[in-house]
Amino acid sequence: MSSETVDIQTTSGTFEIVLPVRWGDMDALSHVNNAAYFRYFEEARVRLVMALGLGPGHDRNWLLAHASCDFLKPLLYPADIVVGFKLLRVGRSSIEFDCWIADAQDTQILHARGRNILVCADGATGRSVPWTDADRQVLSRYFSV
Template sequence: MSLDPSATPPPSGTFDTLIDVRWGDLDALNHVNNAIYFRYFEEARVHLYAAIDMDFASGRVGLLAHASCDFLRPLLYPARIVVGLKLLRLGRSSLELDTRIERADEPGEAYARGRNVLVCADGATGRPTPWTEADRRALARCFSV
């Protein structure tokens, strides 16, 4: 991932998304299936894309280049969770996010942590395309403290 040397440091806030754990998210052991954590991160990214107006209509899309997750504590039903995305690096056409999942009623208690790397791409070709100044301003708003 190449970094833009002229870019200012990313804001230090988080972009939070509230999600209700569904009964269907559970596995045979009665806790949230590990694969579902990645869906929760995906849902938060979709909300982020909407907040910065990135969709097929704009001709650009966000492609997931990397996803990782450390499962720290089992999530049980029922629960409302907060999926937090923190901007770590903003490159020419990519960004890196620190991800976390907490229960809404237990702020500060991480149930999962991970990393996502996203690439801004042309929707028709899939080739990387630089973030625009409007994108950078929108990202700054989403991650402001």
């Protein structure tokens, strides 16, 4: 099992991080609580935005417009997981990702799969704003845009 250090990987158009499953993520049934899966996706989204250099300090925000998760296989403590994002679509002001949680020891074992849609919004008004050419260039560092 890894330490609290997060490993970021980018391969073949995906963004992946390795996270440890924490003891406190479990529920009374001794498996990871369903809400924790959404926190794992959240952590990966934040790391992605930070890696893209589009995090805090900009005049625009990335707002979560949609999050879904299909729970495929129970996740047990202790474990390390890989949380991945693959770009599906870039709209005028939105971006859609396929996301997954896999076992870090065997990434063919999927524990969950979902979708996330983010919207680029003006920091002052909260209204959606289009992606800029600069945004698309930054995205192309990790994904095919």
